[in-house]
Amino acid sequence: MRLANSGGRASMVVDGGIIDVATATDGAFGPDLTSCIARIDDLAAAMDGVSGPVLALDHASLGPPSPDPSQIIAIGMNYASHAEEMGLEVPSMPAAFAKFRSALTGPVGTISLPSDTVDYEVELVLVIGRRTEAVTPENAWEHVAGITAGQDFSERTVQMAAGRQFALGKSYPGFAATGPWMTTIDEFADPSDVGLGCSIDGVVVQDARSSDMIIKIPELLTILSGIITLEPGDLLYTGCPAGVGMGKNPPTYLKPDQELVTWVEGVGEMRHQMA
Ligand code: ZN
Secondary structure, eight states: OEEEEETTEEEEEETTEEEEHHHHTTTSSOSSHHHHHHTHHHHHHHHTTOOOOOBOOOGGGEEOSSOOOSOEEEEESOBHHHHHHHTOOOOSSOEEEEOOGGGEEOSEEEEOOSSSOEEOOEEEEEEEOSOBSSOOTTTGGGGEEEEEEEEEOEEHHHHHHTTTOTTGGGOSTTOEEEEEEEEEGGGOSOTTSOEEEEEETTEEEEEEEGGGBSSOHHHHHHHHHTTSOBOTTOEEEOOOOSOOGGGSSSOOOOOTTOEEEEEETTTEEEEEEEO
16 A cells, blocks of 8 residues: 555545545544554555545645654665765665654655755665564565655765764755655565656656665665664665766756656655755
C-alpha cells in the first residue's frame, strides 16, 4: 500500500485519490502516521479491499510520510560514483551522520537557500517499521515499513568546514525532504533495485539505481542496528549517487527560483521551489 500524510492524517493512496485511514477503519488505525507505520502489516490487512470513500488528493496538503521520527540517519559515500566525484574515500564502515529532526519537511513547498553553496542529493529513504536492534541480513527487510523518496539537501561550505561532521550542513530547515508518500516493501518487484533521480528545471542531474549501493540495505541495517536502536518511524537516508553540484567543474549549486523534482521509482515524485 501507499501511505500518505495528508494534512497530518494517515491516508491510503488509491487510483483517483486517497482514503482516510481512521474513517475507513472506524478509528482502529490512525489518524496519526507513526502508529500506522508501527503496525503497517496489520494496517495493510485492514485496508485490503477497502474502496472508499475516496477523497481528492491535494498535493499541497501532503506532509512527510513519517512526520515524527525519533531520529533521521543518513549514509555518506554509499555509491562509488558519488565518492569519486566528491574526492572522498569509500569508508570501510557506513559513514553515518545525523540529520536533525527540525530539518524534516514534506514533498512540496519552498526551500530557503541559506547560501549560494546548497547542493541536492536524491536518496532512497527507508521508513523503519519496528524496533530494529541487532538484526541480520536475512531478517533486516522485515524491519522496514516502506520506502520513500528523499532529498538530503547539503550546505557544502558548512559541511566541509565542520571537520566532516556533516550534521549541521545538512540540517537547515527543509533540508530533510521526504515523500510524496511511503510505499510498502511488498509493492516492489525487487526493493534492492529501485530507480532514483532528480532534475532541476526539467534537466535531469541524477539518475541511478539503488542496486549500485556499496553497502546494501540488509548489511547497512545489520551494521547500524548492532550499534544503535532504530524505532518505528525512524528515517534512514541510504546515500546518494553521482551527479551532485559539488562534483561538477565548476561546482553548480541550487539557485533561487529553480524547481527541483525528486523521484524514486515505485514511490513518486517531490517538487520543491528554491527561494
Ligand atoms: Zn546524502
